[in-house]
Structure formats: C-alpha cells, structure tokens
Amino acid sequence: MHVELLSYTPDPLRLLYTAARTCYSAGRPAELWAETASAAAMQRLIEHIVASGHHSILEHAYFNFALGGISRSCSHQLVRHRLASYSQQSQRYVEGPFDYVTPPSWEGAGEAWGRRYHRVMGELNDLYREALAAGIPAEDARFVLPNACSTQLVMSMNLRQLVHTVGLRTCTRAQWEIRRLFEQVAAVVRQAEPFLGAFLVTKCERLGYCDERESCGRYPLRADVLDQEERK
Numbered sequence: 001m002h003v004e005l006l007s008y009t010p011d012p013l014r015l016l017y018t019a020a021r022t023c024y025s026a027g028r029p030a031e032l033w034a035e036t037a038s039a040a041a042m043q044r045l046i047e048h049i050v051a052s053g054h055h056s057i058l059e060h061a062y063f064n065f066a067l068g069g070i071s072r073s074c075s076h077q078l079v080r081h082r083l084a085s086y087s088q089q090s091q092r093y094v095e096g097p098f099d100y101v102t103p104p105s106w107e108g109a110g111e112a113w114g115r116r117y118h119r120v121m122g123e124l125n126d127l128y129r130e131a132l133a134a135g136i137p138a139e140d141a142r143f144v145l146p147n148a149c150s151t152q153l154v155m156s157m158n159l160r161q162l163v164h165t166v167g168l169r170t171c172t173r174a175q176w177e178i179r180r181l182f183e184q185v186a187a188v189v190r191q192a193e194p195f196l197g198a199f200l201v202t203k204c205e206r207l208g209y210c211d212e213r214e215s216c217g218r219y220p221l222r223a224d225v226l227d228q229e230e231r232k
C-alpha cells in the first residue's frame with residue numbers, strides 16, 4: 001500500500017484563519033487575507049472555532065492524495081465516503097495481469113492456506129488473460145477478477161471530510177486495510193501540516209468516549225461516561 005500527498009491548498013492555515021475571521025469581522029476577506037498574523041494566533045482561532053463546532057471552516061482546505069496497492073475490497077469501502085472526489089484506475093481500459101493484495105491472516109493461517117490463496121489468484125489471472133485472448137472484452141473478462149485485485153486512485157478530500165473519515169476508519173472496529181490506509185493518510189497530512197494534521201485522530205480521541213457497542217479499551221463507552229457523570 002502506498003499513500004502520497006500530491007498537493008494541497010497552499011497556505012491552508014492562513015486560508016482557514018481568513019475564513020474564520022470573515023465570519024466575525026467587518027473587513028473584506030481579501031484585506032483579512034493580506035493582514036499578517038503569527039502562526040500561533042491563527043492556530044488559536046482555528047482551534048477555538050473547531051472546538052465550538054463551527055466545522056465548515058475546515059472545508060476550504062483540500063488535500064489530494066495518490067493511493068495505490070490497495071484492494072478493490074478496500075476501495076469499495078473508501079468510495080462510500082461521498083464528500084470526496086475519486087479517480088480510479090479502470091478495469092475496462094487497463095488490462096491485467098492484475099496484482100493483488102494478500103491479507104496477513106491468509107498467510108498467518110499457515111503455509112498451506114497461503115499457498116492455496118496464491119494458487120487461486122494465479123488461476124484467476126490465467127482465466128482472465130485467456131478470456132481476453134479469446135476476444136472477450138476487458139469489461140466482461142474482469143468479472144472473474146477478485147476483491148483482492150489491487151487498484152490505484154487519486155482521492156481529493158477537504159479537511160472536514162478528512163477529519164470525519166479518519167475518525168471512523170482508524171477505529172479498531174474498521175477493517176484492517178482501510179484502517180491502515182487512513183493511518184497513512186493522516187500521517188502524510190501530519191507530516192506536511194502538523195497543526196492541521198493534529199485534527200486527524202480516531203473519533204474516540206475527539207469525543208473522549210467510545211460510541212461503538214464495545215470499546216477496544218482506549219476510551220470508556222459513552223454509557224459508562226454518562227453513568228459516571230450522573231453519579232457525581
């Protein structure tokens with residue numbers, strides 16, 4: 001799996017700061033943009049605004065990623081997040097042989113399971129290539145390709161949607177591959193913009209409790225937190 005941050009909104013801190021100040025200022029946005037403020041002052045305002053639930057400010061900053069080496073099973077989960085843009089490698093226009101992702105559990109289950117897995121992938125690849133050679137169009141030959149098939153995409157998300165998606169998908173309840181994907185997405189944003197990247201945390205870290213049915217132990221369940229509050 002690889003995740004690269006291709007580009008992102010230039011000067012995102014100043015942009016979010018300008019957007020936030022525009023809400024509370026008589027000045028024109030372009031004037032506010034031209035004013036200088038220290039990084040600390042901009043961060044303080046953005047932190048305050050986000051803490052008060054005024055999350056639309058975050059929608060102004062966009063991040064564009066190159067994602068590769070994830071399975072179609074993972075990309076299927078990914079594109080459920082609707083407030084983002086995706087361009088995915090086509091199986092109609094790009095013909096195999098296909099690469100595939102091997103979940104650690106298949107190899108962890110013992111050598112025989114790992115061998116069977118790779119054998120079936122090889123057989124599917126052979127069938128796929130033979131179908132193409134027999135004149136079956138790629139758009140139909142691909143019907144034999146598995147969920148494991150690896151894919152690549154360009155994904156663009158604004159910061160608000162990134163906060164939401166990283167929050168959901170880095171939870172231990174999320175499937176391992178998409179969890180790993182969004183851990184890496186968060187890591188590349190943190191590397192590029194440490195202050196904004198700090199908003200990209202698992203949802204329990206933001207909430208201060210776990211809103212799942214069972215907690216992994218990192219945070220107590222919401223019901224337990226409410227109980228404690230009531231007992232005070």
Ligand SMILES: Cc1cc2nc3c(=O)[nH]c(=O)nc-3n(C[C@H](O)[C@H](O)[C@H](O)COP(=O)(O)OP(=O)(O)OC[C@H]3O[C@@H](n4cnc5c(N)ncnc54)[C@H](O)[C@@H]3O)c2cc1C
Pocket residue numbers: 080081082083164165168169173174175
């Ligand atoms: C652990 C886990 C398990 C899952 N299991 C399943 C499963 O078994 N089956 C399954 O089908 N899905 C499953 N999902 C997918 C899940 O139901 C959501 O479709 C997915 O996480 C997208 O998130 P979202 O609904 O927050 O929407 P996003 O598309 O990420 O949108 C972000 C937010 O925008 C708002 N929004 C977006 N679109 C609309 C709209 N049309 N109307 C109103 N508000 C909108 C909502 O507030 C939403 O939270 C699972 C997700 C997770 C994290």
